[in-house]
Amino acid sequence: MKGLEKISSFVGNTFAIWVVLFAVLSFLIPSGFTWLAAYITPLLGIIMFGMGLTLTANDFKEAFKRPKEVAIGVAGQFLIMPLLAFALVTILPVSKEVAVGVILVGCCPGGTSSNVMTYLSKGDTALSVSITAVSTILAPFLTPALIYLFASQWLEVSAGSLFVSIVQIVLVPILLGLLVKALLKDKVEAGVKAIPLVSVIGIVAIVTAVVSVNQEQIAATGLLIFLIVVLHNGLGYLVGYGLGKIMKMEPKQQKAVSIEVGMQNSGLGATLAAAHFNPLSAVPSAIFSVWHNISGPIVATIYRKLQEKEDQKNIDA
Numbered sequence: 001m002k003g004l005e006k007i008s009s010f011v012g013n014t015f016a017i018w019v020v021l022f023a024v025l026s027f028l029i030p031s032g033f034t035w036l037a038a039y040i041t042p043l044l045g046i047i048m049f050g051m052g053l054t055l056t057a058n059d060f061k062e063a064f065k066r067p068k069e070v071a072i073g074v075a076g077q078f079l080i081m082p083l084l085a086f087a088l089v090t091i092l093p094v095s096k097e098v099a100v101g102v103i104l105v106g107c108c109p110g111g112t113s114s115n116v117m118t119y120l121s122k123g124d125t126a127l128s129v130s131i132t133a134v135s136t137i138l139a140p141f142l143t144p145a146l147i148y149l150f151a152s153q154w155l156e157v158s159a160g161s162l163f164v165s166i167v168q169i170v171l172v173p174i175l176l177g178l179l180v181k182a183l184l185k186d187k188v189e190a191g192v193k194a195i196p197l198v199s200v201i202g203i204v205a206i207v208t209a210v211v212s213v214n215q216e217q218i219a220a221t222g223l224l225i226f227l228i229v230v231l232h233n234g235l236g237y238l239v240g241y242g243l244g245k246i247m248k249m250e251p252k253q254q255k256a257v258s259i260e261v262g263m264q265n266s267g268l269g270a271t272l273a274a275a276h277f278n279p280l281s282a283v284p285s286a287i288f289s290v291w292h293n294i295s296g297p298i299v300a301t302i303y304r305k306l307q308e309k310e311d312q313k314n315i316d317a
Contacts, residue, residue: 037213039205045168070127098284114296229284
């Protein structure tokens with residue numbers, strides 16, 4: 001088991017490398033990976049089940065202990081990213097499928113990667129985990145409503161169908177994970193250590209499937225989509241940080257909100273796009289998954305260095 005734990009830790013720490021590597025491979029040799037497209041939905045369900053196993057009662061208690069801070073983070077998540085997505089696809093010349101895909105990923109809750117990045121940035125990790133937990137539980141209600149609000153002018157959107165999908169592939173697996181953990185308790189702990197490995201394999205497989213199926217469209221429009229994703233992600237970090245400042249949050253909390261807003265559950269975005277819209281609509285989520293695993297560590301390092309400088313100033317003073 002210790003060997004599996006080490007492998008899981010190594011793969012988790014090198015997440016970005018695996019995502020980029022397999023995204024490139026699936027682009028160069030698409031025929032070798034298209035078969036994975038049939039497994040996108042169950043793969044995300046497995047990832048969400050793993051998330052349920054890692055959540056604790058304290059993650060939700062934190063929301064009641066600090067309702068203001070969690071509410072700011074959740075509101076920022078579901079307001080800033082959808083609005084930024086809508087603005088970008090309105091200003092830039094993109095197809096309706098890409099527009100819906102960008103908006104879709106913008107309307108998703110935060111992903112567990114944001115918790116790791118907040119920890120690495122020396123931000124408020126407990127707050128980050130609570131925001132992720134609450135936004136994920138609210139996703140079945142808010143994500144379909146926001147997609148309908150912002151994307152229905154481009155493609156037909158069934159908020160009811162999206163709600164059912166998110167309940168099935170997000171809420172039910174998470175609740176099952178929580179239930180299994182509550183029933184088995186300590187017996188689950190050994191398995192929890194392997195969750196980073198399972199999550200990485202799942203996300204890499206989803207990204208690989210989307211890229212392989214859309215190889216030709218990515219070759220034609222990938223650069224523009226990549227530009228939009230980079231802008232969307234970067235502006236999310238900046239506006240999220242600004243929101244924390246405006247709301248007079250502590251520096252550690254500002255970093256947590258910034259990273260929570262900037263990083264999305266792109267696996268959910270890709271899954272919903274593949275199930276409900278044109279396959280091309282899943283491409284922004286796939287590229288987002290690749291990019292935010294590159295930008296996240298960069299932002300975390302910048303925030304950590306700034307914190308270390310501030311700490312040194314206080315020591316010198």
